[in-house]
Amino acid sequence: MRNLVALPDDPTYLDRYVAIRDKKHKVTRANLTAAHALIEERYLAYAEAIDKSSLAGLKSHAPALLISDTLRACYDGATQPLKKLKQAIKDAQPKRLLKYCPMCGTTLPGTFDHYMPAVKFPEFAVHPLNLVPCCAKCNSTKDADWLSVAGKRQFLHSYTDPVPDLQFVVVTFHEIVGFKGVGANFSLTRPIGLADELWDLISSHFQRLKLIDRYDELGNDEVAEILKDCRIHLDSGGQDFRVFLSGRAKDRRDVYGRNHWIAVLMDSMAKHANLDNWVQVA
Template sequence: MRNQKSAELDVRSYFPTIVRSKQKKTRTILRGVQAKVMDLCDSYDDALDDLSTPKEQIWTEDERGALQSCYGVKTKVLSKHKDNILAALKAESEVNVQRCAYCMLSDPRTWDHYLPKESFPEYSVYHSNLLYICFGCNHRKSTDFDEEHLLFCHPYFTVDPAVSFLHCQVTIVEGTLAIKYYCAGIGDLQVPGQIAQRHLERLGLITRFAAEASSMVSGLIGELRQHFPGGVSGPALIGVLERRYAEAQERLGINAWDSRLWHGLAHCAMFLGYANEKITANAVPHANGFYEPAPLAI
């Protein structure tokens, strides 16, 4: 759930190039709807800026097929178009091509139509509708959309780089650490918060984030034990969490799951006691064969 700037591309430049690459019949159909497609791409941005779903259009069967073929048939022109989108995203930040824009957990390897091309063929190659994400999120998202409400966060439009609507609640009950992720906002952030919550639920990110966070907390406790074997003080712990929070924000943004984890831990009054209990429970880590040489390879 990281903000990305819209790739600096112009549909009025690349769409005619894609049209020219088609066979005569398809090319003729596409040229007949080209002006309408350009206008609809403008309205796409307007609708997403307003956090709403663009209206479905009525197309003839031939028009729908021709528009879908712009993406459905692999050509050198389409491959170059995708490469140009990736180059624009990479120029903004390397992380855009290193982490999935939907989950920020996995490597992106596939393209998603934010609005499915089956229902919105006019956006089949529109760069703002093509998002570079991981296979898992693409599979979970499928072709779902809602006529009234956005179901998923769009990194260009619905994710504000300066505002946190992803939150991490950390609680400790009877010595057990519980981590819960959720999205919420008040005032002007209420609608994007609702979109983000649907995003979490539909992509199964609540449990995925919590699992990753639990593992990261275990790693944190291990590091604290190395530096503070007798227990860490409150100010020292806050200092560690604050540094990690800043690093996560710089790398992945304020709505990254790990930046929210450090925030959640810092605001859990019982975490200091929990951490010190874990630290002192095994204050002297065993070398566990660290100094033993490995056998020679066969």
């Protein structure tokens, strides 16, 4: 789990919006042009909320909701500037990072989530910081349910929330005696020193997206593949498969973050006392 890289503000986010707006049909374009001051005001409000870490306090704007369909048409219509914006967001990310959805780390990010839900904040329909590459499952699960009943954010903002370089995803193993296999179970553990507010947000993000359940569902097959890779490494003349596996774990951490579930899995397996036996029967 690693933060996404935000697009630089050059061209400005407002300029990117204008480029999309100006490619809409005549009537829609005219209505959007008439509402330009509203959009400019709201983009400033978004930037201020990000700067002050107060996104949860940013309320829906009644004048924007009155023209919701017109504003959302900026995203719903596949104009060339919108395609360029989506591609620019993808191109800004380090290589390989978007092999996995940044919200869950399990599948390909084939859609974009509106972090501030478009149904409540249509003015941010094409705001670069409001478009998060993600998988369809995370997108549909989050939907417009971004705040709790208490008014707190329930999901990490992939561009702006600092993901600490501390281990909070952990894995335990159990040997399946009859099948000569190894099972994996994941859990969250709060690191020492992590602030309450950030830990609550991380915990909520994992709970709402059911990430531990997803990791558990995928874990056993991933363990089997990792062991098979270690076996192939040995059979092809490789020497220390623990070093081999540690290197692969480090590569995963460097690309996807310390708490990417496969990085955690590889690192924990490389350190496990029974790895030698597991590899032999793989």
